[in-house]
Amino acid sequence: MNAPTPAPNDYSAYPDAQGRFGDYGGRYVPETLMPLVHELDAAYRAAKADPAFQAELSGFLTHYVGRPSPLYFAERLTRHYGGAKIYLKREELNHTGSHKINNCMGQILLARRMGKTRIIAETGAGQHGVASATVCARFGLPCVVYMGAVDVERQKPNVFRMNLLGARVEAVTSGSATLKDAMNEALRDWVTNVHDTYYMIGTAAGMHPYPEMVRDFQSVIGKEVREQTLAAEGRLPDAVVACVGGGSNAIGIFHPFLNDEGVRLYGVEAAGEGMDTDRHAAAINGGRPGVLHGNMTYLLQDPEGQITEAHSISRPRLSRHRARAFLAARCRPGDLSDRHRR
Amino acid sequence: MTKARIDARFAALKAEGRAAFVAYVMAGDPDYATGLEILKGLPGAGADVIELGFPFSDPMAEGPPIQRAALRALDKGMTLTKTLQMISEFRQVDQTTPIILMGYANPLINRGFETFARDAAAAGADGLIVVDIPPEEADPLADALDAEQMSLLLLSTPTSDDARLKIIQKRTSGFAYYVSVAGVTGVKEADAAVVAPHVQRVRAASGLPVCVGFGIRTPERAAAVARVADGVVVGSALVEEVAEALAVNETVTARVLSKVDSLAKAVRSARVESLTV
Numbered sequence: 001m002n003a004p005t006p007a008p009n010d011y012s013a014y015p016d017a018q019g020r021f022g023d024y025g026g027r028y029v030p031e032t033l034m035p036l037v038h039e040l041d042a043a044y045r046a047a048k049a050d051p052a053f054q055a056e057l058s059g060f061l062t063h064y065v066g067r068p069s070p071l072y073f074a075e076r077l078t079r080h081y082g083g084a085k086i087y088l089k090r091e092e093l094n095h096t097g098s099h100k101i102n103n104c105m106g107q108i109l110l111a112r113r114m115g116k117t118r119i120i121a122e123t124g125a126g127q128h129g130v131a132s133a134t135v136c137a138r139f140g141l142p143c144v145v146y147m148g149a150v151d152v153e154r155q156k157p158n159v160f161r162m163n164l165l166g167a168r169v170e171a172v173t174s175g176s177a178t179l180k181d182a183m184n185e186a187l188r189d190w191v192t193n194v195h196d197t198y199y200m201i202g203t204a205a206g207m208h209p210y211p212e213m214v215r216d217f218q219s220v221i222g223k224e225v226r227e228q229t230l231a232a233e234g235r236l237p238d239a240v241v242a243c244v245g246g247g248s249n250a251i252g253i254f255h256p257f258l259n260d261e262g263v264r265l266y267g268v269e270a271a272g273e274g275m276d277t278d279r280h281a282a283a284i285n286g287g288r289p290g291v292l293h294g295n296m297t298y299l300l301q302d303p304e305g306q307i308t309e310a311h312s313i314s315r316p317r318l319s320r321h322r323a324r325a326f327l328a329a330r331c332r333p334g335d336l337s338d339r340h341r342r
Numbered sequence: 343m344t345k346a347r348i349d350a351r352f353a354a355l356k357a358e359g360r361a362a363f364v365a366y367v368m369a370g371d372p373d374y375a376t377g378l379e380i381l382k383g384l385p386g387a388g389a390d391v392i393e394l395g396f397p398f399s400d401p402m403a404e405g406p407p408i409q410r411a412a413l414r415a416l417d418k419g420m421t422l423t424k425t426l427q428m429i430s431e432f433r434q435v436d437q438t439t440p441i442i443l444m445g446y447a448n449p450l451i452n453r454g455f456e457t458f459a460r461d462a463a464a465a466g467a468d469g470l471i472v473v474d475i476p477p478e479e480a481d482p483l484a485d486a487l488d489a490e491q492m493s494l495l496l497l498s499t500p501t502s503d504d505a506r507l508k509i510i511q512k513r514t515s516g517f518a519y520y521v522s523v524a525g526v527t528g529v530k531e532a533d534a535a536v537v538a539p540h541v542q543r544v545r546a547a548s549g550l551p552v553c554v555g556f557g558i559r560t561p562e563r564a565a566a567v568a569r570v571a572d573g574v575v576v577g578s579a580l581v582e583e584v585a586e587a588l589a590v591n592e593t594v595t596a597r598v599l600s601k602v603d604s605l606a607k608a609v610r611s612a613r614v615e616s617l618t619v
Contacts, residue, residue: 028474030403032499032524174409187402192525291447304421305452306399
């Protein structure tokens, strides 16, 4: 597994034509889906280069999502820690209450452009499900959201919201009945309904071009942070910190800073009961590369290559000890620990 | 030795003028000992080729029957290593029936393609189907298998046009596998009349015998497909027999092999019947 060698520290070239971010990414899907994946790739290439598409997306982000979201100076938090000036990017103020809608808005416009008439999505806690249900309601498309039965129980208010928006929530009981199984079930739906269905993936995962699309649609976060920091401070930030689950908000805020040597990027994974236990959700710090859901990435897996469940607690604790920027390939290739180790 | 075993089997079937019956079972379902007993019994019950599933926790293209079979096997501690060990034990009693391993990429990546290919060939496996490795990602695996004279069988599907069939067949050997329905295993039913022209397309593109799988559950349907294809694959209907036998406390091996027997008989007599009709 030798990474190709683009110009050092230039991450704008990724992914390559095969959908690779160095060793990672790719298109590991059943043959039935492959023609569709190529079709999606071609449609996305065309949309990405089409000023009309970008203008339409920009209009909806402004008038429907409510962008730009504020960059808020957290005065008391700054004083509490007594170090860096801390700003918070207020993605929770978007319509539907999270960053997820940035990506959903981009993808639903693409799905419409492709003439798809039915949308499916997976969701874990429910934020992507709610955002998907919302954009489907906005454009009048039927929406099926796959959600692990365990998560349906844990996150009832979000299930209620999705139903209210007209989406059908399918409780997935296969496997461990959580997010990874919801994604398996969505893929099974897609492979069965290839001709009319668009699969709206919510995180920086899945087969190419999904990680690239999610990155591009979420990069609006980082672009705004860049402009807002320049406006507020007259300079770029010293560091950007983001939580990493699937990675969509992290790559969204990091990507516009990837080539800025002076900006340190910290991805923080949920350490659960600790990195010395197997009850955590830190796939990058505590996992190994492998293939799941269409891409090569860091996975929590056992010694035989079986996927293990991410441990989730209701109030995730951040791992202060392991807050290194190690973003694997969803964001950029290779091991970032050297550049960012303190 | 390995690719040769597949070629020899299909050459013999061609001489007999009949289609192959390909039986899919999940290794270690419901446990290692029973799984091995089933495996050893398959040729006698009429399986011409064996597809041996190695379990994966997240089988994205499987319907509920094979998902559950994988979980049963994993619950009893089945692994890729033990799957290869099972093939070694099978080879002590059968040196001629081809075995095609079938599963998902991650356990193979975890082991390393070269190591896997060496171990699998040494155990006596002949070919490999990996559901989530399409032609675009197949080269490293195909190279590793080539080095051990093992076949990689890339799947053709209803969504594969002629241009893709060419790409698929570039790295396929042994036989061509046509997935008869767009969907997961064991849910939709295959229609022999719809399948027939696709089989001809795949045969023309590959120059290989074409076996048809996904959506074949009954002897009648197996016979119908056997009239238009070079082989018929049945999987979900067999692993469901495991589940049924466990549910009603019957002998698992006898029940599975009895189903194999009825399907194999239907495949063997299919063309004879069609000639006399």
